[in-house]
Structures are given as structure tokens and as C-alpha cells.
Amino acid sequence: MHWLHLxxxxxxxxxxxxxxxxAQGFTxxxxxxxxxxxxxxxxxxxxxxxxTFDVGVGYALWTSVAGVGIVVxxxxxxxxxxxxxxxxxxxxxxxxxxxxxxxxAA
Amino acid sequence: xxxxxATATAPASATxxxxxxxxxxxxxxxxxxxxxxxxxFEVGYALAVGGSEGFTVLSWSLVAVVFxxxxxxxxxxxxxxxxxGIGYAVWAGxxxxxxxxxxxxxFDETLSAAKALWLAVIIAGVVWLKLADRPExxxxxxxxxxxxxx
Numbered sequence: 001m002h003w004l005h006l007x008x009x010x011x012x013x014x015x016x017x018x019x020x021x022x023a024q025g026f027t028x029x030x031x032x033x034x035x036x037x038x039x040x041x042x043x044x045x046x047x048x049x050x051x052t053f054d055v056g057v058g059y060a061l062w063t064s065v066a067g068v069g070i071v072v073x074x075x076x077x078x079x080x081x082x083x084x085x086x087x088x089x090x091x092x093x094x095x096x097x098x099x100x101x102x103x104x105a106a
Numbered sequence: 107x108x109x110x111x112a113t114a115t116a117p118a119s120a121t122x123x124x125x126x127x128x129x130x131x132x133x134x135x136x137x138x139x140x141x142x143x144x145x146x147f148e149v150g151y152a153l154a155v156g157g158s159e160g161f162t163v164l165s166w167s168l169v170a171v172v173f174x175x176x177x178x179x180x181x182x183x184x185x186x187x188x189x190x191g192i193g194y195a196v197w198a199g200x201x202x203x204x205x206x207x208x209x210x211x212x213f214d215e216t217l218s219a220a221k222a223l224w225l226a227v228i229i230a231g232v233v234w235l236k237l238a239d240r241p242e243x244x245x246x247x248x249x250x251x252x253x254x255x256x
Contacts, residue, residue, distance in 0.1 A: 054215045055156030056206035064232040085238035092231025105221035
């Protein structure tokens with residue numbers, strides 16, 4: 001259940017990044033509201049996940065997987081280039097998540 | 107500052123034609139201070155969200171909401187001056203490293219060597235990713251290819 005909470009928290013954190021980008025320094029009310037609402041939902045789901053995960057581990061997983069999601073979504077939806085630098089970062093995050101899981105730390 | 111020898115015979119006034127619009131040093135220092143503060147707020151946010159126990163503990167829950175607004179506001183202020191990719195990378199790095207180091211201090215948790223290693227890999231990965239996620243700067247490679255001193 002905690003992995004599901006974490007995964008959903010990641011989805012809403014990606015929504016935070018996308019809407020914060022469109023809020024243009026929080027000058028646009030609709031996107032600012034979207035940022036705050038998705039941030040609230042993401043925070044609640046993260047807090048549920050952290051009932052099981054260690055805080056440092058759960059937080060790092062959440063922010064990093066969301067970071068990967070933002071870049072992958074940027075490439076898929078907005079046609080941003082996915083060069084070797086980004087792929088290297090994505091590979092490191094995946095390796096770290098798998099390593100944490102295999103070492104039993106997550 | 108590089109001087110192209112091929113244009114050395116051009117009028118002196120031409121050398122000042124392309125001046126970049128850069129923020130004053132004091133503004134930049136202030137923006138970096140705000141960015142570091144945003145990172146600290148993000149650590150506080152992570153710890154408070156953990157301490158809220160699924161938002162059932164009122165005090166930690168209120169602290170989490172305050173830190174959430176503070177980190178968002180401070181980051182947005184800092185990013186008016188600092189490059190978005192660099193700003194996000196520093197902010198995310200401080201938040202994740204701070205949470206990993208402080209959560210064993212605040213809560214009943216342990217930071218084993220294996221856990222620390224894999225967390226370091228994850229955090230390095232996301233910081234690298236944020237740095238890579240910004241427009242390429244052709245002038246940087248150009249500067250490297252043509253050193254200032256001929």
C-alpha cells in the first residue's frame with residue numbers, strides 16, 4: 001500500500017511542477033490554484049507513504065522519481081530532446097531505487 | 107571575455123556593443139541566499155510531513171503546511187534571478203540530502219551504509235537530471251574551443 005501512495009504522490013508532484021511552470025511566478029490565479037491543490041494532495045499522499053518508509057528514503061524516492069517523470073513527460077508531450085545527459089540521470093535514479101530495494105533499505 | 111584577433115582592427119566602440127543583461131552582484135547574492143533558505147524550508151517540509159503521521163498529528167501538520175508555502179515562495183523568488191535548472195538542482199539536492207541526514211536524528215530511524223550509498227546515487231541522479239534539463243548554451247562550447255589568449 002505504501003508503494004501505491006508513493007506512486008500517486010509522484011503523479012501529483014509532477015502536476016505541481018507542470019502547473020507551477022504555467023503559473024509564471026504565481027501571477028496567474030488558475031495555475032497558482034492548481035499548483036497549491038496538487039501540492040496539497042501530493043503532500044497528503046507522501047505523508048501516508050511515510051507512515052511506512054523512512055522519511056529520508058521516502059522523500060528522496062518521491063522527489064527523484066517525480067524528477068524523472070517530469071523529464072520523460074517533457075520529452076513525450078512537449079518534444080524536448082532526451083540527450084545522453086538526461087538518460088544518464090534517469091539511469092542513476094533507477095539504479096538507486098533498485099539498489100535501495102534490493103539492499104532492503106526501502 | 108575573449109577578444110577575437112580577426113576583429114582587432116574594428117573600432118573600439120564595437121567591443122561594448124554586446125553586453126549581457128546580468129543582475130547586480132548584490133541581487134545575485136541575495137537570490138542565492140533565498141535559494142539556500144528554500145532548500146532549508148524543503149528539509150523542514152520533508153521532516154514535518156513525516157512527523158505528521160499521515161496528517162493525524164496537528165502540530166507537525168501545521169508546520170508542514172507552513173514549510174510547504176515557504177519553500178514554494180522562496181524558490182519562486184530565487185528563480186527570478188537564478189537559472190531554473192541550477193536553482194532546481196541546488197534546491198532538490200539540499201532538500202533530499204538534508205532529509206536523509208536529519209530524519210535519523212529527528213525520528214527513530216537508522217542510516218546504514220548501504221542505505222546512504224543508494225540514497226547518494228538517487229540524489230546525485232536527480233541533481234544531475236535537473237542540471238541537464240535546461241537549454242544548451244552554445245556560447246560555452248564556443249568559449250572552450252576558442253581560448254581568450256591566442
